[in-house]
Amino acid sequence: MLSEWEKWKQSLGETRPWHLLDEAAKITNKLKIEERMSICRACPEFISLTTQCKQCGCIMKAKTTLKNAECPIGKWGKEENAQ
Helix, strand or coil: CCCHHHHHHHHCCCCCHHHHHCHHHECCCHHHHHHHHHHHHCCCCEECCCCEECCCCCEHHHHCCECCCCCCCCCCCHHHHHC
C-alpha cells in the first residue's frame, strides 16, 4: 500500500520543474498550451488566484508548456502525446 507521499509523487508524472529550463522539453504550439489551460481553468481542482492545481501543486501556466507534462487526474497529457 502506498503512503500519501508516494501517491502524491506518482500524481506528478514524469515532468519535473527543471524541465522548464530545457527548451527542447517545451511545446511551441500556443494553441495546445491554451487548450490545456482552458481544461485546467474549467476544473474544480484549479486555483485561479495562483493558477495552481490542487492535485499536484504545479503552477499550470508553466506546466502546460511542457511536452511530456500530464494532468494528474488524466484530463490532458498522455493521450495527446500518443497521437
